[in-house]
Amino acid sequence: AAGVIQSPRHLIKEKRETATLKCYPIPRHDTVYWYQQGPGQDPQFLISFYEKMQSDKGSIPDRFSAQQFSDYHSELNMSSLELGDSALYFCASSNGQLNEKLFFGSGTQLSVL
Amino acid sequence: EDQVTQSPEALRLQEGESSSLNCSYTVSGLRGLFWYRQDPGKGPEFLFTLYSAGEEKEKERLKATLTKKESFLHITAPKPEDSATYLCAVRWGNTDKLIFGTGTRLQVFP
Numbered sequence: 001a002a003g004v005i006q007s008p009r010h011l012i013k014e015k016r017e018t019a020t021l022k023c024y025p026i027p028r029h030d031t032v033y034w035y036q037q038g039p040g041q042d043p044q045f046l047i048s049f050y051e052k053m054q055s056d057k058g059s060i061p062d063r064f065s066a067q068q069f070s071d072y073h074s075e076l077n078m079s080s081l082e083l084g085d086s087a088l089y090f091c092a093s094s095n096g097q098l099n100e101k102l103f104f105g106s107g108t109q110l111s112v113l
Numbered sequence: 114e115d116q117v118t119q120s121p122e123a124l125r126l127q128e129g130e131s132s133s134l135n136c137s138y139t140v141s142g143l144r145g146l147f148w149y150r151q152d153p154g155k156g157p158e159f160l161f162t163l164y165s166a167g168e169e170k171e172k173e174r175l176k177a178t179l180t181k182k183e184s185f186l187h188i189t190a191p192k193p194e195d196s197a198t199y200l201c202a203v204r205w206g207n208t209d210k211l212i213f214g215t216g217t218r219l220q221v222f223p
Binding site: 004031033035041042043044045048050055056058088090092100101102103104105106107109 | 213
């Protein structure tokens with residue numbers, strides 16, 4: 001069965017650069033969530049989208065922005081990268097906002113040098 | 114402040130040695146407590162959702178229970194392949210996001 005696809009799998013950037021992370025949800029899933037997980041930390045909610053509209057916002061820095069496109073894929077844009085942005089970024093998708101099952105991708109490992 | 118706390122942080126078990134993981138929460142208006150399994154470098158994998166106190170769910174060697182203040186994940190006769198980090202998450206109020214605890218890192222030795 002198709003899963004949540006995230007790209008790239010690994011990304012290395014320098015301070016003050018920009019990065020774009022992509023997420024392709026499971027087909028027919030209309031809700032996407034972005035999470036940030038630091039080493040040894042729990043996943044921290046960043047932002048979510050339902051039917052291409054932002055549905056909730058968490059601890060996402062102003063330097064980050066995200067959107068969900070007409071084909072339901074989502075992109076997380078990160079600017080003015082800082083060392084502290086180094087983390088594993090997960091995307092999850094679900095069918096509907098209140099679906100009990102969130103399916104997570106394998107994540108993008110971002111390293112800021 | 115709403116919180117999700119898991120204990121212990123780490124747990125080492127011998128194969129076959131049953132134990133329990135705890136997740137306590139202080140959110141009001143709980144609309145679901147979730148258990149996920151996470152292997153290193155991978156995304157969390159859904160295990161269970163519990164909605165009301167007294168509810169129980171089972172899957173192979175795992176059994177999740179829920180009270181008004183906490184949830185337990187019981188592992189019966191664990192095997193080395195059960196080694197992973199187990200995350201608890203809650204959904205509450207009018208939001209659809211999940212808030213995760215810091216997880217319990219389980220290691221099962223043969």
